[in-house]
Amino acid sequence: MGQVTIKDIAKICGVGVSTVSRAINNHPDINPETKQLIMDTIQEYNYVPNNSAQNLKRVESNTIALLTKGVGNPLFAEMIQTVQSDVLGKDYLFVLQQVDEMENELEVGARLANEKRLKGMIFMGGASRPKEELLARIQVPYVICTVDAVMPENMDHYGIVAIDDEAESYRLIDYLCRMGHKKIAIITAYAHDTSIGKLRLDGYRRALADHGIECADSLVVHMPAKGQVYTMKNGYDQTMKLLQSGEKFTAVYAISDTLAIGACKAIFDYGLKVPDDISVVGCDGLDMARYYQPAITTIEQPLTEMALETSRILFELIREKGGRRKHIFEARIREGQSVRRI
Amino acid sequence: MGQVTIKDIAKICGVGVSTVSRAINNHPDINPETKQLIMDTIQEYNYVPNNSAQNLKRVESNTIALLTKGVGNPLFAEMIQTVQSDVLGKDYLFVLQQVDEMENELEVGARLANEKRLKGMIFMGGASRPKEELLARIQVPYVICTVDAVMPENMDHYGIVAIDDEAESYRLIDYLCRMGHKKIAIITAYAHDTSIGKLRLDGYRRALADHGIECADSLVVHMPAKGQVYTMKNGYDQTMKLLQSGEKFTAVYAISDTLAIGACKAIFDYGLKVPDDISVVGCDGLDMARYYQPAITTIEQPLTEMALETSRILFELIREKGGRRKHIFEARIREGQSVRRI
DNA sequence: TTGTAGGCGTTATCAT
DNA sequence: ATGATAACGCCTACAA
Numbered sequence: 001m002g003q004v005t006i007k008d009i010a011k012i013c014g015v016g017v018s019t020v021s022r023a024i025n026n027h028p029d030i031n032p033e034t035k036q037l038i039m040d041t042i043q044e045y046n047y048v049p050n051n052s053a054q055n056l057k058r059v060e061s062n063t064i065a066l067l068t069k070g071v072g073n074p075l076f077a078e079m080i081q082t083v084q085s086d087v088l089g090k091d092y093l094f095v096l097q098q099v100d101e102m103e104n105e106l107e108v109g110a111r112l113a114n115e116k117r118l119k120g121m122i123f124m125g126g127a128s129r130p131k132e133e134l135l136a137r138i139q140v141p142y143v144i145c146t147v148d149a150v151m152p153e154n155m156d157h158y159g160i161v162a163i164d165d166e167a168e169s170y171r172l173i174d175y176l177c178r179m180g181h182k183k184i185a186i187i188t189a190y191a192h193d194t195s196i197g198k199l200r201l202d203g204y205r206r207a208l209a210d211h212g213i214e215c216a217d218s219l220v221v222h223m224p225a226k227g228q229v230y231t232m233k234n235g236y237d238q239t240m241k242l243l244q245s246g247e248k249f250t251a252v253y254a255i256s257d258t259l260a261i262g263a264c265k266a267i268f269d270y271g272l273k274v275p276d277d278i279s280v281v282g283c284d285g286l287d288m289a290r291y292y293q294p295a296i297t298t299i300e301q302p303l304t305e306m307a308l309e310t311s312r313i314l315f316e317l318i319r320e321k322g323g324r325r326k327h328i329f330e331a332r333i334r335e336g337q338s339v340r341r342i
Numbered sequence: 343m344g345q346v347t348i349k350d351i352a353k354i355c356g357v358g359v360s361t362v363s364r365a366i367n368n369h370p371d372i373n374p375e376t377k378q379l380i381m382d383t384i385q386e387y388n389y390v391p392n393n394s395a396q397n398l399k400r401v402e403s404n405t406i407a408l409l410t411k412g413v414g415n416p417l418f419a420e421m422i423q424t425v426q427s428d429v430l431g432k433d434y435l436f437v438l439q440q441v442d443e444m445e446n447e448l449e450v451g452a453r454l455a456n457e458k459r460l461k462g463m464i465f466m467g468g469a470s471r472p473k474e475e476l477l478a479r480i481q482v483p484y485v486i487c488t489v490d491a492v493m494p495e496n497m498d499h500y501g502i503v504a505i506d507d508e509a510e511s512y513r514l515i516d517y518l519c520r521m522g523h524k525k526i527a528i529i530t531a532y533a534h535d536t537s538i539g540k541l542r543l544d545g546y547r548r549a550l551a552d553h554g555i556e557c558a559d560s561l562v563v564h565m566p567a568k569g570q571v572y573t574m575k576n577g578y579d580q581t582m583k584l585l586q587s588g589e590k591f592t593a594v595y596a597i598s599d600t601l602a603i604g605a606c607k608a609i610f611d612y613g614l615k616v617p618d619d620i621s622v623v624g625c626d627g628l629d630m631a632r633y634y635q636p637a638i639t640t641i642e643q644p645l646t647e648m649a650l651e652t653s654r655i656l657f658e659l660i661r662e663k664g665g666r667r668k669h670i671f672e673a674r675i676r677e678g679q680s681v682r683r684i
Numbered sequence: 685t686t687g688t689a690g691g692c693g694t695t696a697t698c699a700t
Numbered sequence: 701a702t703g704a705t706a707a708c709g710c711c712t713a714c715a716a
Contacts, residue, residue, distance in 0.1 A: 003456065005709055016687040021711060029685060046479055051457035052397035053709035056692050071438065072423065077414025084440060096413065096438050098426060114345065115393030137388055139345075232633040265633040291574040291607040293635050347693060358703040363695060373701060395693035398708045 004047040013041050024049060055117055063093040064314065065112055067105050068124035071098050073230065074258075075284050075303070076124050079145065082307035083122065090315065092119065101228070106134040113140050120314045123147075128195040141317035145310045146301075147195060148328060159313035159325035161306050165196050168299045168331045169203025169255070172281055175333055176251050177211040180342040181279065183249040184208070185219040187238050187259050189229050193222075197229070200255045200283065218247050235262020243270045250278060250342060257282035257289040260296050264338070275340035285334055295336030302329050346389040355383050366391060397459055405435040406656065407454055409447050410466035413440045415572070416600075417626050417645070418466050421487065424649035425464065432657065434461065443570070448472055452479040462656045465489075470537040483659035487652045488643075489537060490670060501655035501667035503648050507538050510641045510673045511545025511597070514623055517675055518593050519553040522684040523621065525591040526550070527561040529580050529601050531571050539571070542597040542625065560589050577604020585612045592620060592684060599624035599631040602638050606680070617682035627676055637678030644671050 006024075010017045015034060022030045023038040041047075055063075064087050070076050080096065087094045097112060099105045105126045113121060121142040130144075132152040143159035151158065176184055186204050189197025201220070208215045221238045223229055235254055242249075243266060252267075254260035260282030264274050274280050274294060282289050285300030306329055313325045348366075352359045357376060364372045365380040383389075397405075406429050412418050422438065429436045439454060441447045447468045455463060463484040472486075474494040485501035493500065518526055528546050531539025543562070550557045563580045565571055577596055584591075585608060594609075596602035602624030606616050616622050616636055624631050627642030648671055655667045 003459075003709095006711095007709080010687095017710080018688080018712075019686060022686090025711085031685060034685085046452075048453050048456035050398070050459070050709050052394040052459070053692090054711080055394035056392065056398055056694090056709080057711045058692090071413045072416060072419025074414060074416070077419075080440070081414065085442070088442060094440075096440050098422070098436075098438050100427070100430065110388075111390050114390035117345075117392070117394065232629050236633065261630075261633050265635060265637075268635050287574050288603075288630065291578065291603050293607060293610050295607075345693095348695095349693080352703095359693090360695080360697095360704080361702055364702085367695080371701060376701080392693050395708090396695080398693080398710090399695045400708090 003050075004045045006047075006049065009038065009041055009045065009047050012045070013038050058117075062091070063095055063116055063118050064120050064122070065095040065097050065109075065116065065118050066122040066124060067097045067099050067109050067112070068126075069099045069101055069105065070125060071096065073125075074286050074288065075146075075256075075301075078303050079124065079307040079310075082304050083311050086308060086311040104134065106130055106138065109142070110134065110137040113138060120318050122310055122314060126195070128199070141314060141322070143310050143314045143317070143325075145306065148199075151324075156324060157317055157322040159310070159317055159327075161310045161313065161327050161329070163299075163301050163306075163329050163331045165199035166203040166206070169200040169283070170207045171203075171331075172283065172299055172333060173204050173207035173253060174211070176253070176279070176281060176339065177207065177213065179279070179339055181251040182213055183216075183219065184213075184251045184253055185221060185242055185247070185249045187221050187235055187242075187252060187254040187263055189223055189255065190226075191222040197255060204253060218245075219249055230256040230258045232258050232262035232265070235259035236266045237262070239263040239266035240270065243267070243272075251339070252278060252280045254280065254282050257284045257286040257296060257298055260298070260338075261288060261292055264292065264294075264296065275338050279339040281339060285331070289336065290334075292336075292338075294338050296338045297336040298334050299331045300334040301331050305329065345392075346387045348389075348391065351380065351383055351387065351389050354387070355380050404433070405437055405458055405460050406462050406464070407437040407439050407451070407458070407460050408464040408466060409439045409441050409451050409454070410468075411441045411443055411447065412467060413438065415467070416628050416630065417488075417598075417643075420645050421466065421649040421652075424646050425653050428650060428653040446476065448476040448480065451484070452476065455480060455482050462660050464652055464656060468537075470541070483656060483664070485652050485656045485659070485667075487648065490541075490668075493666075498666060499659055499664040501652070501659055501669075503652045503655065503669050503671070505641075505643055505648075505671050505673045507541035508545040508548070511542040511625070512549045513545075513673075514625065514641055514675060515546050515549035515595060516553070518595070518621070518623065518681065519549065519555065521621070521681055523593040524555055525558075525561065526555075526593045526595055527563060527584055527589070527591040529563050529577055529584075529594060529596040529605060531565055531597065532568075533564040539597060546595060560587075561591055572598040572600045574600050574604035574607070577601030578608045579604070581605040581608035582612065585609070585614075593681070594620060594622045596622065596624050599626045599628040599638060599640055602640070602680075603630060603634055606634065606636075606638065617680050621681040623681060627673070631678065632676075634678075634680075636680045638680045639678040640676050641673045642676040643673050647671065 010020045023035045084094050123144045141157045145161045148162040188201050252263050254263045282296045282298040289296040289298045352362045365377045465486045483499045487503045490504040530543050594605050596605045624638045624640040631638040631640045
C-alpha cells in the first residue's frame with residue numbers, strides 16, 4: 001500500500017471516513033471509544049493526513065508564510081526564530097520561504113498566497129517602495145518587517161514594523177560628531193539603492209549638515225556590483241580600498257554590523273588601530289558586534305519586540321479582515337569600545 | 343470572485359478546462375493561438391494554479407525539503423543557499439523547514455514527507471544516532487548533511503555527507519601540541535552530547551593521549567544547561583568561568599567558531615591577550631573567524647562542495663529509488679593569528 | 685453518534 | 701485540437 005489514506009483507516013476500523021475525520025479534527029460528536037480506536041490505528045499505521053487534500057477542501061488553511069531573501073542574515077535569523085515560535089504557539093502552520101536574490105519577494109508572495117491559500121504573510125526585508133501593481137495582487141494580510149515601506153494610499157490589509165532608519169542613522173552620526181569626529185566615511189549599499197541603504201545614507205547626510213560638516217563624496221563608499229551586500233568581505237574590501245586611496249578620515253560608519261566587522265579587519269590589516277587611529281560604528285546590534293574585539297558601537301534594534309509585534313499585527317489583520325497598522329520602534333545606541341573621543 | 347480558478351479561465355476563454363491545463367503545462371497538442379489567448383487571460387486575471395490541487399492530483403510532487411534546527415546558524419546558512427540554488431536549478435520546488443528546538447527533526451520529516459508527498463529530504467545537523475523506529479517511518483530518500491550518523495544496518499535510501507569530526511578534531515589538537523601547547527582547555531557541548539560535540543571531544547582526547555599528555559577533567563568545559571549550544575555567549579561565559587577558576591592553560595579549543603569568538607572576548611575582558619597569553623582555536627571555518635581580530639585558526643569545512651554533494655546524492659537516490667551513499671569530506675586547518683608557538 | 689455523498693481545483697484518459 | 705469526465709484525499713452537510 002503506497003500511502004495510507006483516511007479510507008484505509010476507516011476500513012480497518014470498520015467505520016466511515018467522516019468518523020475518522022471527526023476523530024482527527026477533534027470534533028465533539030464522537031464516541032470516545034471509537035475515537036480511541038481510530039487514534040490507535042492511526043498511530044499504528046503511521047497515517048498522516050494529506051496536507052494538499054486538506055488545503056484543497058478547507059476554507060481555512062491556517063498557514064502563515066514568512067518570506068525573506070536572507071534567512072542566513074543573523075539579524076533576520078533571530079527574528080525568524082521568534083516569529084516562528086509565536087505562530088506555532090497559536091496553532092498555525094509556519095512556512096519559511098527563502099526568496100532567491102534575483103526574484104521579487106512580492107511576486108513570489110503573491111504566487112505563494114494563491115498556491116497555498118495562505119492566511120497571512122510576513123515580508124522580512126525587501127524593497128522600501130514596493131510596486132503598487134504587485135501589492136494589488138496580494139489578497140491576504142501581510143506585514144512588512146524591518147522596512148518602513150512607502151505604501152500607496154489605496155492599499156489595505158497590511159502592517160509595517162520597523163525602525164526609523166533615517167533617524168537612527170542620524171542619531172549615530174550625531175553621536176560621532178559630538179565625539180569630535182569631522183571626517184566620517186560611510187560604507188553603504190549600491191548607489192541606486194532605494195531601501196535601507198538609502199535611508200541610512202540620508203540620515204548620515206542630514207546629521208553632517210546639521211553639524212555644519214560638508215559631506216565629501218569621496219567618503220561615501222558604495223558597493224560596486226550586484227550580489228549580497230551586507231557581508232564582511234564587502235566591508236573589508238571597500239574599507240581597504242578607501243584606506244589605500246589615501247583619503248583622510250577619523251571614523252567609519254558601516255551601515256550594518258557585518259560590514260563594520262569587515263571594516264575593522266581592514267583597518268587592522270592596514271596597520272592601524274581601532275579606535276586609536278580610526279573609530280568604527282556599525283548598525284543593527286548583532287551579537288557579533290558585541291563580541292568583536294574591540295566591541296563595536298552600534299545601533300541596537302529591539303529584535304524580539306519587533307518580531308512579536310509583527311506577529312501580533314498580522315493576527316490582528318487576519319482577525320479583522322483588513323486595515324492598516326504601523327509600528328516604528330525606537331532603537332538605541334549600544335556603546336562598545338570602537339569609538340574614540342577626539 | 344474569491345480566487346480565480348482554472349474553470350474561470352476556461353469560461354472566459356470559451357474553452358474547456360483541459361485546454362487551459364494543456365496551455366499551462368506546455369502540452370504539445372494545442373493550437374498556438376488558443377494557447378496565446380489563454381496565457382494572456384491568465385496574465386490578465388492573475389491566475390495561479392492551486393498548488394494543493396496539483397499536488398493532490400499529480401503523481402510527482404517534485405518537491406525537496408530541507409529540515410534543520412538552525413537556519414540562522416551561519417555554517418548552515420551558506421550551505422542552504424547553495425543547496426537551494428541547485429535544487430531550483432533542477433526545476434524542483436524547494437521547501438525550507440525550520441524545526442523547532444524541542445521537536446525531533448526525523449519526526450517532523452516523516453510527517454512532512456506524507457503531507458507534502460515529498461520527493462526527497464535533506465536533514466542538516468541533527469542527532470548522530472537517529473532512532474531506527476523514526477527512520478523506518480521515512481519513505482522517501484534523504485541525505486543527512488554535516489553529521490556522520492550511525493545508521494541501522496537494515497536501512498536504505500539514504501545518504502550521508504559530513505566531515506570526520508573526530509579526526510579533524512584530532513588534527514587540530516595535534517597541531518596545537520606541535521606548537522608546544524600542553525595545557526589545552528576544550529569548550530564543548532553538553533556532557534551527555536552524543537553528536538558532534540562528543541566526536542570532537544573524542545578527537546581531542548585521542549590527540550592528547552598520543553602526545554603523552556594527560557587529559558585533565560578540569561580543562562574539559564561542558565555547557566551547563568539545555569538550549570542553544572553554539573552561541574558566542576556560551577563561549578564567553580564558559581571561558582570566563584574557566585579563567586576565574588584559576589586553572590592554568592595556554593590554549594583553548596572551542597568546538598565551534600562562534601564559541602571561539604566568545605572565548606576570545608572573555609580572554610580580552612579578563613585582561614589577557616590572544617594569542618600572546620592564551621591561544622585559541624575554533625572549528626568550522628566561518629567567515630566570522632577570518633575577520634575576527636586576531637583571525638581565529640580553525641578547521642575549515644568545504645561547505646560549498648558538501649552542499650553540492652548533498653544535492654547530487656539526493657537526486658541520485660531519487661533516480662535510482664534507493665541505495666546507500668556516504669561521502670566523508672576532508673577538512674583542513676586554516677591558520678589565523680590566534681595561535682602562538684611556545 | 686455515525687455513514688453517505690458531493691465537491692474543492694487540478695490533471696489525465698478518453699472520446700470526439 | 702479540444703471537451704467531458706473521472707479520479708486524487710479530505711471535509712462537511714445531510715440523512716439515518
